[in-house]
Amino acid sequence: MPQLINGSNGSSNDPSRFIHFDHVVFWVGNAKQAATYYCVEMGFTPLAYKGLETGSRQLAFHAIKQNKIIFVFVSPLEPGNQELGQHLITHGDGVKDVALRVQGIEQIVSKAKAQGANVVKEIWTETDGKGSVKFAQIQTFGDTTHTLIERDNYNGLFLPGYEESPLEIKLLDNLSPVGLNFVDHCVGNQPETEMEKVVNKYEKQLTFHRFWSVDDSQIHTDYSALRSIVMTNPEETIKLPINEPARGKKQSQIQEYLDYYGGPGIxxxxxxxxxxxxxxxxxxxxxxxxxxxxxxxxxxLRNQLKSSPIHVKEDLDELEKLQILVDHDENGYLLQIFTKPVQDRPTLFLEIIQRHNHNGFGAGNFKSLFQAIEAEQEKRGNLKDF
Structure with a gap:
């Protein structure tokens, strides 16, 4: 069975804390088009913008929102941008930064540095007419970063320097709202044998703890397997599953991701x-x-639920029609479904999840999920020997 691990809730004497996911930053080839795609396909609406018209000469930023979820798409404006250009050559479109809202940013950064964290950017402040925001940026795994954001003194649209989005997507007026509420978790894939190293960094540098874990004896098919440890902040409001592939007859979807992304990432x-x-x-x-x-x-599933103390409120026929998965234990259940990759490379995809008194991550569905992914890998010619 998956292991749920009791963690620490932190010290009440420490004023610093992690609050929740603030936003997710994607580096892409064309930020305007990517933002439009997520608005049309996923139910987001345009929120804020930085670009040539606002005085941002090198980068364009398009922020979109759905309830508490904010995605920011960034692309270069000028030729010769080596940093973004090389990132896109290596990784393709994908997540560059998972921003975390915090309080006591000075204490968090000081602790992280004392434990050997790679602070990419020391604390800096940005200001406009709506107030000020403090930032710092820490390296996590591969080229992925966490930007720490303290925004208690800001009441603007999004962040300093952003203006209202100029995107006008008339098609959205004719589409039903989707109703996604907040980021439940973000999953980071690591090369084989690297998972524990990354987990240890979160423990030492950010005082995160292990919340939930499974290994390849529990999560496997006839062809592939994985190991996963879910890291969370002391307040348990931010969940970051850290995965690595395990040896099987074929290369797993984790390894496929690593091959096409060019290393670890979201x-x-x-x-x-x-x-x-x-x-x-x-x-x-x-x-x-x-x-x-x-x-x-x-x-x-129907046979399993006959002997389960849990009653699934939703109609199973409708769940089957929509291809929604169900995982359950003695306390509750969750419903989840996974998109196909949202770009040409078989890398980033999205999960939609609903929880009913269930804090797990769908371990009971992993085999079926892996079989579905393996079918897609076979179509791509990537279900090959490890």
């Missing part, structure tokens, strides 16, 4: 909803594509 972002049925109906109507579940999954 594999998927899980977005929480309180009505997954209506959310998936809306997303499918918008054209979002999801993985297909093996045909035997729902027959097995």
């Amino acid at each position: 594999q998927h972002i899980a977005l929480n909803t309180d009505n997954i049925i209506e959310a998936i109906k809306a997303l499918r109507a918008r054209g979002m594509q999801f993985l297909n579940v093996p045909s035997t999954y729902y027959n097995n």
Whole structure:
């Protein structure tokens, strides 16, 4: 069984704390087009913008929002931008930064540095007419970073320097809202044998702790397997599963990600909803594509639920029609579904999740999920020997 690990809630005498995910930053080839895609396909709406018109001469930033979820897409404006250019050559479009809202940023950065953290950018402050925000940036795994954000003294649209988004997507007026509420978790893939090293960094440098874990004896198919440890902040409001591939007959989807992303990075972002049925109906109507579940999954699920103390409130026939997965234990259950990759490279994808008194991460569905992903890998010619 997956292991749920009791962690520390931190010291009440320490004024510093991690609050929640602030936003997710994507480096992409064309920020305007990427933002439009997520608005049309995923139900976001334009929020804020920085670019030539606002005085940002080198980079364009398009921020979009859905309830508490904010995605920011960044692309270079000028030829010869080596940093972003090389990142895109290596990784393609993907997540560059997972920004975390904090309090007591000075104490957090000081602790991290004392434990050997690579502070990419020391604390800096940005200001406009709506107030000021403190930032710092810490390296995590591969080229991925965490920007720490203290925004208690800011009441603007998003962050200093941003103006209202100029994007006008008339098509959105005719589409049903999706109803995604907040970032549930972000998953980071690591090369084999690197997971524990990354977990140790989170423990020492950011005082995160282990929340949940599974190994390859629990999560495998006939072909592939993984190991996963979920890291969380002392307040347990930020969840970061850290995965690595395990040896199997074939290369797992974790290894496929690493091969095409060019190293470790964010594999998927899980977005929480309180009505997954209506959310998936809306997303499918918008054209979002999801993985297909093996045909035997729902027959097995119905048999399992007959002997379970848990009653699934949602109609199982409708869940089957929409291809939504169910995981359950003695306390509750969760509903989840996974998109196909959201770019040409088989790297980043999204998860939609609804929780009913269940704090796990779908371990009971991993085998079916892996089988669905393996079917897609086979189509891509990537289900090959390890």
